[in-house]
Amino acid sequence: MSAGGGTKAIVAALLANSGIAVTKFIAFGLTGSSSMLAESIHSVADAGNQGLLLVGGRRAQRAATPRHPFGYGRERYVYAFIVSIVLFSLGGLFALYEAYHKWDLSVTELDRGAITSWHWVPVVVLIVAIILETWSFRTAIIESKAVKGNATWTQFVRRAKAPELPVVLLEDLGALVGLILALLGVSMTLATDDGRWDAVGTAAIGVLLVVIAVILAVETKSLLLGESATDEDVTAIEAAITSGPEVERIIHMKTLHLGPEELLVAAKVAVRQQSTADEIAAGIDAVEQRVRAAVPIARVIYLEPDLYRAGRATAGAAGAPGADA
Template structure:
């Protein structure tokens, strides 16, 4: 919401500055801010649609709609923001003209830097509550909720873009050559394309389906085994159904002389421990089996999730 409000105000001011000065950097930045506003709107729509209840046709719910809308954001940023800016900059380089009323673009750029800085600061504050000890690059790569990484990258790119626009306008004013304004516009377009490609790569991974993080996997492993009825995990797979919804399917080792009632009770207890350790574990399937030395000697399930646990029943 902070990013949406800031970008709408910035977009309006940039278009006014373009109308008075004719600066292509201002036009590119105006379209950039308008695209960013649309992106924030898409993220809000995706978050709302993801809250729908599960249906017979979609039994695991609609949590992954947030990933779809985040991917749409990368497409909008690439096409509307990046490619338009490159085209506009190319045209300005081919047909340069001097800037008029230079104080409009300069004033708007200063205002935009302040507004984007406010939005970026808000995104950093919200992200710090989730990223823990992760670096910023690790947080963007590993975050399952797409909204914060998208806003972080957009705001970071916007601040760099504003600096490029200010540089292009400043050089055009100092030299009297409008080509510099066009060069600054092309640089903005290239920057937006690069950010869009990073976003597309990250959201594509989420769309394909990502496993739980290593820390959550370790918590799940520790929660499953009780050392009495459940003696170990033969193999396990995890999948994010949405940013805050995790599916867990595991084959667990139980004692060969346990009764069905004891196994059922142990499974229920294991599910409760898993949910206590990892609250986003919403869908859990545990299949009991008798641990086999031959199965362990054969190695981990070749179809198991990469990075997931290998067979390690306790006491063997």
């Protein structure tokens, strides 16, 4: 996995969530707090998700095969999408179910809904978890700043081609907010001796996780379907193609991410009418070298030489491949 994949951030989140999950389960066993149970499952889901991201990054490095001639780069997108499903089902839906169960229990048997023993344990555990999660979130922010450039955080999450850092960022943000909600729910339960506050905190955690899971699913689905190069890379590729004497103009061009760090470029270019076959072949080689120098991730390049005709160029840009041939 490249640096853009944020391996350091993933490992930091995995270590933090694994340790947090153990302490939360101990706290739940001692107190019976539904917020602690929801947060325990949330941490287990997060740790599993970081493991899935690491597996996806490793599997994406496999070499191309005759059956998969463009390699396995998109496998990182597949595992990121699985992460959103796990977060939605194991994290969000479980928390909502547990909130309903706790609320029903608190209404019918109020004394059983409250935290009756080890009152200080969930508060201490949640405060420690907030500290550890803040460290993980800070690591993800530092890693992301190195690759996001001038984009806003919203733009980074929506436009990043490497899915790991946006996933870890959103998971860590959700975990921090969830811990604060759990702390509020537990604190109010201890203050009022009313377990319904614990149920409310659990429900808020569930809603938060469902929202984050939906955002992740939407963004990773777009990557799975196939996204084009960024505007900056498209501009650089177009400039590289037309900067030499070999090409008069670009008739039309399409780009597609085969993986976070692998870009396919397909273009029909206009060459001079009097060019020989040898000159065209040498010109295409030169153009490919310029494109790769300008955008190193453009690893698969297909250039089709043609003669420019305005009507055919319009049809080719809008129609199926070969429509303007």
